Amino acid sequence: MLNLSVLLESTARRLPGRAALVQGARTLTYAELDGKANQVAGALRANGVRPGDRIALIAPNVAEFPILYFGLLKAGAVVVPLNPLMKDRELSFVFNDCGAVAVFAWEGSEGLPVLANARAAAEQSPSVRQVIPLGELEDFLAPHPREAETEPTGAEDPAVIIYTSGTTGTPKGAVLSHVSLLLNARMKELLVPKHDHDVVLVALPLYHVFGQTSVMNGNVHGGATLVLLPRFDPKTALEQMIEHGVTLFSGVPSMFQAFLQADPDGTKLRAVAKTVRLVTSGGAGLPVALYERFRQTCGLGIRQGYGLSETSPTVTFSPWDEPIRPASVGKPVWGVDIEVVDKQDKPVPAGEVGEIAIRGHCVMLGYYNQPEATAEAVRDGWFHTGDLGKFDEDGWLYVVDRVKDLILRGGYNVYPAEVEQVLLSHPDVAITAVVGEDHERLGQEVVAYVVPRTGHEIDVDALSAWARERLAEYKYPRRIHVRDALPMTSTGKILKRELTAPGRT
Structure with missing residues (x-):
């Protein structure tokens, strides 16, 4: 048995009274978060959800996201996290593609009618039996106890389906197993020196694999306090980091650019730098010029990692004990093999550009119900990323571009x-x-x-x-x-x- 929810359960036993989530004036301890997740599992079982059922979760970075995420896992369900910006047509495609049986949806706003879109999509999706608004979650959970048995899922059972962004066509669902996500979440232990109590600003969207695994799951396992930012705004993010004494921040390049635009004289960034011990970037290439501007403004270097939805995601990281190489995404992490190959899938020498191929515990089980696409992407155990890259003589990886670009x-x-x-x-x-x-x-x-x-x-x-x-x-x-x-x-x-x-x- 292995269930990804063990990340939360072990921390709740070890640090029950520590603040797990902070969202505005609301705080949940690890014991409270685990208890609510247990209620979710109980409510799902009472409503006929069975192990392996796919359930969509449509929400920004609000406390209900981790509550539901871990609760769905405890019930043995497969989490399908989705972007709240998706329209009903896009949601309907995903619901039908994965056969979602239920949907949890944030209400949204007049300009962003998330719940209305989810309900409209559900009407076009025969598999969906129920749409539960997040505003009604407490009533949905109230009859159920805060103790529940976790479903004894297998290590290789599906835990999460991440739908690709669809920037190049129809989205595909990358199926990630409990063990792949768990090992990726625990990678922080090997990559970053231990700290008694980290405080993390969660600005990356939790429906995306980077925010979900590297920020939420990894730091829940480590017992960190997660400060949730429902919508990224650079000024608010800087204020929250100063107020809460944030020690870890992960972002994408556009966020670092936004910080520099919002704080041109660097006053707030330098205040942030007093408590932050690690800044990481992923999701897209970090331009060297942007790295230098950020470092010169506040003195913080940015360590890059690299990964994809199909790889859980992290496959490389800039080693803590080596000087940062701003143009590089680092070295392969533990348990992951990376090769740069030519068009015949043969490895090329250091310094030569080829396609990046990945093998290891991180690789997806496949694209949901798409065996042909899976066979095209995963060949002889190697996932072919579609990214062009090269290694230097010291084993640092450089992502050059997308093959299609x-x-x-x-x-x-x-x-x-x-x-x-x-x-x-x-x-x-x-x-x-x-x-x-x-x-x-x-x-x-x-x-x-x-x-x-x-x-x-x-x-x-x-x-x-x-x-x-x-x-x-x-x-x-x-x-x-x-x-x-x-x-x-x-x-x-x-x-x-x-x-x-x-x-x-």
């Missing part, structure tokens, strides 16, 4: 991330994305979209000259579009497929 200009390979790094080193540029657009003679042309830093204006001709001085002739962008913002997913990844002119050029 590679630009082929006049027969030459252009890696958008390399061009983006150069553009971001310009003092007027805050955010950029480089894409390939069709060109009759060259096949593709290099095109950049840029957002200026607060209080700055971008001279397109000057920026083009800046790039041309620093890049080979075939790499620099021939067209530059200035935008006020770039389209992003809720986890901070730029939606390159939505980038189209017009703009200021």
Whole structure:
């Protein structure tokens, strides 16, 4: 037997009175969190939920998320966490794809009708028997005791289904086992020196595997206090970190950029730095220029990790006992093998670019009900990521770009991330994305979209000259579009497929 909820149960026995969750004025101890999760398990069983049933959870970073997450696991159900921004059509696709039997949904607001969307989607999904609003959760749980037996699930049984963001097509459900998620959550013990009582700002969305595993599960196991931020706002996040004496923060690059924009003189960031012992970044490549700006502003280095929904997620991390290499995502973590391979799946030497392939305890069981897609992604035990990367001679991994983002200009390979790094080193540029657009003679042309830093204006001709001085002739962008913002997913990844002119050029 192995059930992922043991992460909570063991901490509740060890530290019952410690604050587990803080959300505004509300605080739950570990004993209270475990007790409510037990009530969830009891309520589900009373409503006919059986082990292996899929249940959707649609909520931002509110206390009900971990309560329900661990309660569903205790009942032996499979958690299907979903983005509250999803529309009813998108939710209906997922409900039908995974055969969800029930849905827990946050009410939302007039501008974001989460519950209404969930109910509309459920009407189009024959498998869904019940939609429970989070506002009615206490009534749903009230008849059930705070003690319950945890379902004796197997280590390789499905625990969570993470639906890919769908930035390149129809979302697929990556099925993650209890043991994969548990080992990934416990990775913190091996990667970060022990601390008696960490305080963690939970700004990453918990419906995403990064926030769920690396932030919530790993720190619940460690007995940390989790300060929940339902919606990321840089000013609020900085205030919360100062107020609660946060010691750990994990984010995506767009969050660090937002901190610098919101605190241009660095006063609040330097106050945060007095208590924070570790800052990590993942989810997307961290530009070296952004790393340097952040470090110069507050003195904190940012350690990068790398992972995917299909790998639970963490597969590399910047070693604590070695100096940070800002351009690298670190070294493979314990129990994980990584190779950089060519188009024939053969390993390439250090320094050469190829596709990143991963093997180990972290890899998903497969895509839910998609054997062909699973077979394409996982070959001979290796998960092929679709990311291009390279190792250096010391075994540090560098993610170069996505295979699908590679630009082929006049027969030459252009890696958008390399061009983006150069553009971001310009003092007027805050955010950029480089894409390939069709060109009759060259096949593709290099095109950049840029957002200026607060209080700055971008001279397109000057920026083009800046790039041309620093890049080979075939790499620099021939067209530059200035935008006020770039389209992003809720986890901070730029939606390159939505980038189209017009703009200021």
